[in-house]
Amino acid sequence: MPKTDTILSTKSLHYFLQLIDTMNYTQAAQILGITQPALTQQIKKIEHAIGTPLFGQMGKKLYLTEAGKQLQTGAIKLLGTINSVVNDIQEFTQADKGNISIGVLDSVSSELLRKFLIRFNQQSPDITINVCYFNRKDLWYNLDNNLIDFGLFYVPANIKKSQVNLHNQYEYMQICEDRLTVLTHDHELEAGKAYSFSKFMDKKWVAYPDNFYLTQLMKEKFGSKINAKNGMKVPLSFSSTEQLVETAEETSYDTFVSSSYYQLHKSEINLTPVYIEGTPEYSVSIIYRKGKIDVPRIKSILTELKKFLDE
Structure with a gap:
């Protein structure tokens, strides 16, 4: 018996599935771009390899045998796996997919x-x-x-x-x-200038949550505790920068954002942008x-x- 690994190739399984689609040797051969005898020979090789017919015939119509149905299921899975692996390899090796x-x-x-x-x-x-x-x-x-x-x-x-x-x-x-930028209601401060931390000691803040990087930079100035007696006073916090700024503008609280955010949205912001001296760069x-x-x-x-x- 011929070896199945040489007969059940991706090409032969593709031929087999194409014949199932049309159930007509002539049409399948035309779609595949081969002759009808070549397709017939390929199907017979598969049947010989597995030892049982894949197709039966009633009058002029073909039908799948039980063995053919089982091979159809296996062929679809096998070719699907092969195509998936090829796609994964192409995705890894190609710059445009x-x-x-x-x-x-x-x-x-x-x-x-x-x-x-x-x-x-x-x-x-x-x-x-x-x-x-x-x-x-x-x-x-x-x-x-x-x-x-x-x-x-x-x-x-x-x-x-x-x-x-x-x-x-x-x-x-x-x-x-980038740089931490304070947005303040204090119009006595000049936009774009850096001021001593003491200017901001008594202010209340709308801030990012405690674990956000910019809040951690502020905590380095105020000390590690938020809302403690001598710490940073944060009545409201938001993870959304947009909500942070909008809330600050609708209250008397100051806030802080990245300089890059302010530069992109400064036409929409009415608060004064200033800096705190000694704030770490990032x-x-x-x-x-x-x-x-x-x-x-x-x-x-x-x-x-x-x-x-x-x-």
Whole structure:
């Protein structure tokens, strides 16, 4: 008996399934671009390999035998698996196809990223991009577990001290330098100027939740405790920057955002933007696991992003 691994090839199974679609040797052969005798011979080889007929005939009409039905089910699964594997390989090796998953820190202003993704989509329409927003803990979890391809983070200027293992496990690309910006109701303060921390001691704040990076920067100034007697007074907090600013404008409370967010939305904001002296510097950066750059589509999007930022 001929070996099934030489007879049951992807080509022969494709011929078999095409004959099932038409139940007509002549039509199937025409669709496949081969002669009818060649198709007949291929089907007979399969039947000989498995030892039983796949098709029966009633008058001029073909029908599938029970063995044929079983082989049909197996052939569909097998070819589906092969096609899936090939697609996965092509997605890994091709720069213009596949999926890219991006995680964004929920307090980061991602308008620049959004504008870039529109352009990138026009250049590479066969790449599907999914953007999700996370708090810092969940963003790191998704990055660590390879659930996203890269993340958009706030990165402290002293990155080597604050992220000890970053250079061992990850690469990063700076998007822009950023700065904590206070939005105040105090019109005696001049926009764009930096003031001593003492100017802000007695103010009440609308703030991000306690675990957000910008809130942690403020806590470094006020001390670790929020709403303590001598700490930072935060009657209201929101994870949404838009809600943060709107609430500050509708109350007497001050707030703080990233400079990049303010620059993008300053025409909509009526509060005065100022800075606190000595606030640590940071940047908005793309962070990705080492090795991700070897995936062509990841290399392609990061290369195009750098061009976009240079422009």
